[in-house]
Amino acid sequence: METREQGRLTRRTVLRLAAVGVVATTTGGLLAACGGRERATPAPSGTTPASSPAAGSSSGGASKTTIVVGLQAEPVTLDPHQVTDYNTGRAVDPMFERLVRFKDESTELEPGLAEKWDISDDGLTYRFSLRSGVTFHDGTPFDADAVVFSVLRQIDPNHPYHDTGEFAYAEFTFGKVQAVRAIDPRTVEIVLKEPYAPFLANVAIHAASIVSPAAVQKYGRDFSKNPVGTGPFKFVEWKPGVEVILERNPNWWGGQPHVERLIFRPIIEDRARLTEFEAGSIDFIVNIPPDDLPRLKQLPDVTVLEQPGMHVWYLVFNCRKEPFNIKEVRQAVNHAINKEAIVNELLKGTGVLAKGPLPPVVWGYTEDVKQYEYDPQKAKDLLARAGYANGFKVTFWVPESGSGMQQPKAMATAIQADLRAVGIEAEIQTFEWGTYLDKVLGNPDELPELFEMSWIGDNGDPDNFLFVLLSGDAWPPNGFNMGYYKNEQVDELLRQAQRISDRAERERLYQQALKLLVEDAPWAWIDHETQIVAMKKFIQGFKLHPTGVFRFQNVTLGS
Amino acid sequence: MATTTVLSARSRLQRSTSAWRRFLQDRWALASLVFLAFVGLIVFVGPSLAPYDPLQTNLGLRLKPPGTPGHLLGTDELGRDVLSRLLHGARPSIGVGFAAVAVAMAIGVPIGLLAGYFGGLFDAVVSRVVDVLLAFPYVLLAIAIVAALGPGLFNAMLAVGIAGVPYYVRIVRASALSLRDQEFVQASRALGASHARVLLRHVFPNALSPLIVAATLDVGWMITAAAGLSFLGLGAQPPQPEWGVMLSDGRQYVGVAPHLALVPGFAIFLVVLALNLVGDGLRDALDPRLRSSR
Numbered sequence: 001m002e003t004r005e006q007g008r009l010t011r012r013t014v015l016r017l018a019a020v021g022v023v024a025t026t027t028g029g030l031l032a033a034c035g036g037r038e039r040a041t042p043a044p045s046g047t048t049p050a051s052s053p054a055a056g057s058s059s060g061g062a063s064k065t066t067i068v069v070g071l072q073a074e075p076v077t078l079d080p081h082q083v084t085d086y087n088t089g090r091a092v093d094p095m096f097e098r099l100v101r102f103k104d105e106s107t108e109l110e111p112g113l114a115e116k117w118d119i120s121d122d123g124l125t126y127r128f129s130l131r132s133g134v135t136f137h138d139g140t141p142f143d144a145d146a147v148v149f150s151v152l153r154q155i156d157p158n159h160p161y162h163d164t165g166e167f168a169y170a171e172f173t174f175g176k177v178q179a180v181r182a183i184d185p186r187t188v189e190i191v192l193k194e195p196y197a198p199f200l201a202n203v204a205i206h207a208a209s210i211v212s213p214a215a216v217q218k219y220g221r222d223f224s225k226n227p228v229g230t231g232p233f234k235f236v237e238w239k240p241g242v243e244v245i246l247e248r249n250p251n252w253w254g255g256q257p258h259v260e261r262l263i264f265r266p267i268i269e270d271r272a273r274l275t276e277f278e279a280g281s282i283d284f285i286v287n288i289p290p291d292d293l294p295r296l297k298q299l300p301d302v303t304v305l306e307q308p309g310m311h312v313w314y315l316v317f318n319c320r321k322e323p324f325n326i327k328e329v330r331q332a333v334n335h336a337i338n339k340e341a342i343v344n345e346l347l348k349g350t351g352v353l354a355k356g357p358l359p360p361v362v363w364g365y366t367e368d369v370k371q372y373e374y375d376p377q378k379a380k381d382l383l384a385r386a387g388y389a390n391g392f393k394v395t396f397w398v399p400e401s402g403s404g405m406q407q408p409k410a411m412a413t414a415i416q417a418d419l420r421a422v423g424i425e426a427e428i429q430t431f432e433w434g435t436y437l438d439k440v441l442g443n444p445d446e447l448p449e450l451f452e453m454s455w456i457g458d459n460g461d462p463d464n465f466l467f468v469l470l471s472g473d474a475w476p477p478n479g480f481n482m483g484y485y486k487n488e489q490v491d492e493l494l495r496q497a498q499r500i501s502d503r504a505e506r507e508r509l510y511q512q513a514l515k516l517l518v519e520d521a522p523w524a525w526i527d528h529e530t531q532i533v534a535m536k537k538f539i540q541g542f543k544l545h546p547t548g549v550f551r552f553q554n555v556t557l558g559s
Numbered sequence: 560m561a562t563t564t565v566l567s568a569r570s571r572l573q574r575s576t577s578a579w580r581r582f583l584q585d586r587w588a589l590a591s592l593v594f595l596a597f598v599g600l601i602v603f604v605g606p607s608l609a610p611y612d613p614l615q616t617n618l619g620l621r622l623k624p625p626g627t628p629g630h631l632l633g634t635d636e637l638g639r640d641v642l643s644r645l646l647h648g649a650r651p652s653i654g655v656g657f658a659a660v661a662v663a664m665a666i667g668v669p670i671g672l673l674a675g676y677f678g679g680l681f682d683a684v685v686s687r688v689v690d691v692l693l694a695f696p697y698v699l700l701a702i703a704i705v706a707a708l709g710p711g712l713f714n715a716m717l718a719v720g721i722a723g724v725p726y727y728v729r730i731v732r733a734s735a736l737s738l739r740d741q742e743f744v745q746a747s748r749a750l751g752a753s754h755a756r757v758l759l760r761h762v763f764p765n766a767l768s769p770l771i772v773a774a775t776l777d778v779g780w781m782i783t784a785a786a787g788l789s790f791l792g793l794g795a796q797p798p799q800p801e802w803g804v805m806l807s808d809g810r811q812y813v814g815v816a817p818h819l820a821l822v823p824g825f826a827i828f829l830v831v832l833a834l835n836l837v838g839d840g841l842r843d844a845l846d847p848r849l850r851s852s853r
Contacts, residue, residue, distance in 0.1 A: 022832070345638075
């Protein structure tokens, strides 16, 4: 009886205290509001630097040798052959290398584990001469057999270690490979089934990483938790949900990195990640909320780096369904959306206005295409001409979040409002990212008329945007043409561009295809996201890369 | 314990007036009731009081703080007027709570009455199922239901309502169980009244007071749960103004525009608090012998 009485009293007291608190804060708040500026928010930023040295990691007062990176999500795997997302690639990349690699800040190629290569005149045979004296982190030597192993493990169903993972990118990377053989320990030859110009660029992506055969044999499926490569950093520990720890590889052929330890910490919420960064417990973050960026740039101990991204954010029209099977309707939507306002106001300039499906940083880009200026009246005219003078109603799928999706819900709501102004009622349905991807790649008959998507280039080749996303040969599951758009003329140009290797000629074909595509408007493209990272000032010499991976091997550490 | 409560119509009336008097003496409950009446008014006339169209975006006027000329409570991430969204959001946010309780009661009360009154195998089965459902976290159950029905405010309401059914089955069954063996019930059975008549005329009315208290307290719960689902993206879909969604969307801008999360959060808090205080007051008034907390 006694305790129950007390319990009752407690609950009631709490409720009433809350009520009193409400009255107090309301009046207090009103007074404050009347008293004028309630915007005294610089206080938190002023206090954080004081706390950051204390919160700094084990290295204490001495100059820091560890970089803690805040990731968007937990890495899915540490096996480079199984990487399918941006975020995972960032944790995996420092441990592995490819035969060729992208130059700093560009998608031009330079020698990696291969010192040089020759391509036969028919474009079918690639012969790589391998770097000598390179060893894997486990001490085994890097040689031609390791290259053959790394490729066959993914594409040969009879390979003894084929069942050590799911290789989603194998088809994209090595789908055109006929054979791969070791000519001698320092020479590898890869033969293609047909000429395929983007192949060399594919050899520079995650799926083409060279892994230690001895380690795969030793760990089997658990190689994804015990990665062994040749990269500048080697694996130490993965505490799931907490962090991935790497340390520098003192024997790296490119010279020992200055950074001793790299720690990747998944923090899913953008705000939480930013708060940890400002509190000093992480040194390097991605996906900064655009509205916080101006404030962050003013902090004295923070460097903000920006670089045009190999990215496009777009609205997919379901071309198999009315009304978006009609070109005029698709063009109308492109005119109806105030893209400038979305880019400048909502995204605070963290992206570049898109004029077509291809980002300006990828070669083959041209602005000599049809322009879709913001013009609601023109949109209405186009709709009327297509027979939809009174507008129509559609369903609009939107993910809650997702890599490359920027501000999916806010952007969708802004687009929805713009569409309403021209008579199009778009009913938004939101989904969690994983579910969303399954749904948009799933049964085409269940697709809505409209949905959001984004793409981040893998290898810097226009083929990786235009063919993969818009060719009639790339309808799911063969590619990511999720709106089921098809234009014979475009398809032919894209196929042709794959088969020839002359860059200038290919560029001409892509520009031609772009012109047709922009006129046809299979999407409403909105923007190309700028890659933005913020890091503590002690990290020096860091350069962003268009593919989104982080290169810490040349970073130096200040105080 | 064994006091028999044979109630004539008049004594029931007397009881209710004295209950009302007891309720009026509880100043907290009374103040809350007045506040709820005010909120009720907003639910009905709020939308016409709103200074702006709650869906009208204005990207040039984003994230303005409260007190901005023309925007008393500021603007949100798309430049929409927060006050207008708050006023328009009252109806779906609060309506969902009441509707969900109605759903839960509509399903739970008959089942509970039948189970408690008849007992036997039906009761055993119902009780075990209810036990299982009660062992399930409320919101998890609601999420599972939304996952099956698809997101949307109506579905969220249904889900929260269905998830609340076991709670009502429990309460009504307990009442029916104790009433079934009371003398006045036995007496009317002996006089030849049908089961249906006994249930509707005698058992149900006497089970009403714990039910009213539970429902009042539960509306607050339901509002919070529906707001929770909206917060998780399973409830109201953009651009519908709903307090849970407003809170969830505002969270992202807490560093630059805290009012986006604070305003709807405060509104939910106040309404739920008032409902709880009224519920407590009602409990004291209707059932003075049972002044325990839920």
